[in-house]
Amino acid sequence: MRDSRLVARLQKAGTPLDIEEQLTHPRSLLRSVLLDVLLSPRVGPSTFILDQQDENGKYLGLAQVRARPGRPERDVVFMSPRLDAGNGSHATWQRLLTHLCIQTAERGSLRIYARLPLQSDELQLFRNVGFLEYGQEDIFQLDQTVNRAAIQSLLELRPQQASDGWGLQKLYASLAPRAVQNAEGLAQGQWALTPRRWGEQGRRTGYVWEVGGELLGALHIRSGKRGFWIRTLLHPDALDNAEALCLAGIKLTMNKPDLPVYFAFRQYEAGWQHILPELGFVPLTSQVLVAKPMTVRVREKAPALMPALEAGPTESAASTIMTRSTTTSSKPQNGQTTRHGHGIFTLTF
Secondary structure (H helix, E strand, O other): OOOHHHHHHHHHOOEEOOHHHHHHOOOOHHHHHHHHHHHOOOOOOOEEEEEEEEOOEEEEEEEEEEEOOOOOEEEEEEEEOOHHHOOOHHHHHHHHHHHHHHHHHHOOOOEEEEEEEOOOHHHHHHHHOOOEEEEEEEEEEEOOOOOHHHOOOOOOOEEOOHHHHHHHHHHHHHHOOHHHHHHHHHHHHHHOOOOOOOOOOOEEEEEEEEEOOEEEEEEEEEEOOOOEEEEEEEOHHHHHHHHHHHHHHHHOOOOOOOOOEEEEEEOOOOOHHHHHHHOOEEEEEEEEEEEEEOOEEEEEEEEOOOOOOOOOOOOEEEEEEEEOOOOOOOOOOOOOEEEOHHHEEEEOO
């Protein structure tokens, strides 16, 4: 715990990148580190600190990633210092991002994601280290004057079950563009409800709208001590039920009527930007979705079959496979920090 004071100091001067968590149930950096060590000890370090002095000055910063439950993917959720702090903050971010990409790839992660402000310095820095944009998410907030008790919805939802996995995958594929599906890969599993882990912030519940044995809609609600976050999937052939689906979600927040309600949707989900204002929602913010694949293309030669009577030497044909880094490194024990190049070390407690 000898680095706890440094983490606390960097937290005060940093930039949270997980808007959903910040609006519903925020948690401190130290708590995140401890929970990751206790709940996901095999995933590897989640926090990276840069502490370097050179001829241009001192570089001090922190980056934190979070593993996605059950999937070899991570999200960048916090960076410090803020970019507007100056004093080499841009160089600090770039070194930290480059380092954490290498380290997480060595741990077997297939992708790293982040959600960033539109047209921002943060976005440009992530581009510089290989992150690619694949979508935009808009967040609306329900006006507090809306009387939720008077809301009625004719849509009959049922609780999501484990057996709904295939139906949710088909629903996701019918809605998300191919480019988004390629960028997210396993992230389409975000609609699966994983068992709630001890210490996890907030609670996520899922509901589906089923007609004739086919899932035409899905709704997830994340509830926390500060608010509710709603996300939906709606089949393109059932868009006339969008309003009813949203109203059903609002109705499910009645257990805590004083907490704010947020609704997030992606730009390829047609209609919400017009429907939500009619239901009492107002625009809050937007963010860019970016991802960096950790796999690399490797060209391997495989024997090519040639006609038996053809003269000339047999040549080889190249085939392309995807692989990920398998670099082996020593694993620090809990309570230790491991230093790497460029003055960066991982915080593992």
